[in-house]
Amino acid sequence: MLLSDKLTNLKELSFGIYHLCDNIKVGKSIVNIIRFLLNRFKELTSLEIFFRGSTVDKRDLSDRIKVKLDKNPLNRPHRLHSYSSGGIHIWMIN
Secondary structure, three states: OOHHHOOOOOOOOEEEEEOOOOOOHHHHHHHHHHHHHHHOOOOOEEEEEEEOOOOOOHHHHHHHHHHHHHHOOOOOEEEEEEEOOOOEEEEEEE
């Protein structure tokens, strides 16, 4: 059984990603994770991801993710905020 099957009403999710290495590859992977989570957790209204303990430029990574989502938007209306310390917060708009 998948975790998403047990947490069908999950509203908020926050987690950290550690030891990132390549901004371009990691940016694409994080966008894929975001899409997966939003598709699995239909009730999700807030998604926050922090970048920790890595050698990449965290601010640059946040900007790359934002650009990727601007070019290929999510299937749900949202607002995105990039943290200067490294991370993003996405709010789903109903």
